[in-house]
Amino acid sequence: MNNFRFADCHSCLPVRPDADINMLKVHYEAGCRYVSINVGMDLQPVSQIFSTIASFRRQISESDFLIQAENFSDIERAFREEKLAVSFDLEGSLPLLDNKDTLALYKKLGLRQIHLAYNRNNSIAGGAHDPVKQGLTKFGEEIVREIHRLGILMDLSHSSEETARDICALSRTLNKPVLYSHANPRAIVKHERNISDEIIQEVAKTGGIIAINGVAKFVGSSDLNPLAMIPHIEHCAALVGTDKVAIGLDYCYDDGISDIPSDCNRGFWWPIQSGYGENGLGGKYISPENLCKICEELARLNYQEDEIAAICSKNLLVLIDKSWY
Numbered sequence: 001m002n003n004f005r006f007a008d009c010h011s012c013l014p015v016r017p018d019a020d021i022n023m024l025k026v027h028y029e030a031g032c033r034y035v036s037i038n039v040g041m042d043l044q045p046v047s048q049i050f051s052t053i054a055s056f057r058r059q060i061s062e063s064d065f066l067i068q069a070e071n072f073s074d075i076e077r078a079f080r081e082e083k084l085a086v087s088f089d090l091e092g093s094l095p096l097l098d099n100k101d102t103l104a105l106y107k108k109l110g111l112r113q114i115h116l117a118y119n120r121n122n123s124i125a126g127g128a129h130d131p132v133k134q135g136l137t138k139f140g141e142e143i144v145r146e147i148h149r150l151g152i153l154m155d156l157s158h159s160s161e162e163t164a165r166d167i168c169a170l171s172r173t174l175n176k177p178v179l180y181s182h183a184n185p186r187a188i189v190k191h192e193r194n195i196s197d198e199i200i201q202e203v204a205k206t207g208g209i210i211a212i213n214g215v216a217k218f219v220g221s222s223d224l225n226p227l228a229m230i231p232h233i234e235h236c237a238a239l240v241g242t243d244k245v246a247i248g249l250d251y252c253y254d255d256g257i258s259d260i261p262s263d264c265n266r267g268f269w270w271p272i273q274s275g276y277g278e279n280g281l282g283g284k285y286i287s288p289e290n291l292c293k294i295c296e297e298l299a300r301l302n303y304q305e306d307e308i309a310a311i312c313s314k315n316l317l318v319l320i321d322k323s324w325y
């Protein structure tokens with residue numbers, strides 16, 4: 001195991017109750033001491049999401065290297081005791097069933113981070129790949145207020161720019177930070193899922209962070225060279241400061257069994273015209289084992305030790321400490 005320690009803002013296990021959470025050993029062995037994992041997307045039914053959460057909670061409680069991160073102190077303990085703290089996130093708001101009260105319930109089950117639209121518009125927010133540009137709806141405003149009230153991290157990934165702008169503006173009036181848990185600057189790679197400099201600056205004004213992902217098509221590296229993440233990190237750091245940049249690998253563990261419902265219209269959620277393959281997602285991902293190479297490269301580029309630690313873990317930990325309660 002290397003000497004670097006990391007906090008990963010977002011990665012994915014298969015959203016299935018029979019998925020083996022011990023796959024996270026790869027994160028652990030790479031030096032990660034905190035990770036937020038996806039427990040559901042807009043395209044998965046609530047029954048699948050609930051049975052997955054139940055299974056993951058049991059598996060974490062039985063594990064000798066995982067800690068369920070309910071509070072910031074659980075993450076501090078994971079760093080101290082060399083464990084991996086895990087909390088849950090949702091990708092989209094359809095699992096809320098248009099009911100604000102479900103947020104508090106999900107929080108009790110371990111949810112600590114949520115974005116509101118998975119690529120497509122819904123009753124709450126607009127998605128990044130929807131042809132109809134939609135901001136936050138009136139009901140969406142209530143949802144954002146409740147997310148902040150509950151101390152859940154307000155994520156903007158997969159949202160439309162209009163929605164991101166609206167959430168940043170509302171969050172500023174509430175004096176609450178927001179984040180992109182896995183999004184890269186469009187100035188480096190032009191893709192609808194990547195984000196403009198204007199939005200990066202809006203997030204920074206809330207006191208929030210942008211976590212850079214390792215998805216090949218968003219990083220712009222078909223051969224999965226981890227150093228291809230560096231220009232994304234450097235661009236954000238130059239634009240808004242090294243204290244606003246983090247890592248959200250979006251590494252998707254694959255055990256060979258799909259977690260996408262068989263009747264799902266993949267082309268709707270991952271449109272071919274937006275650069276996805278015929279079968280939908282099918283991404284390639286830079287793995288956690290490569291994180292130390294990113295640190296070494298930042299050091300070679302004369303980033304100071306405290307700046308590297310900030311990008312690799314501290315900025316996210318500071319945000320969580322400020323936001324969760």
Ligand SMILES: [Zn+2]
Pocket residue numbers: 091157158182250
């Ligand atoms: Zn995602």
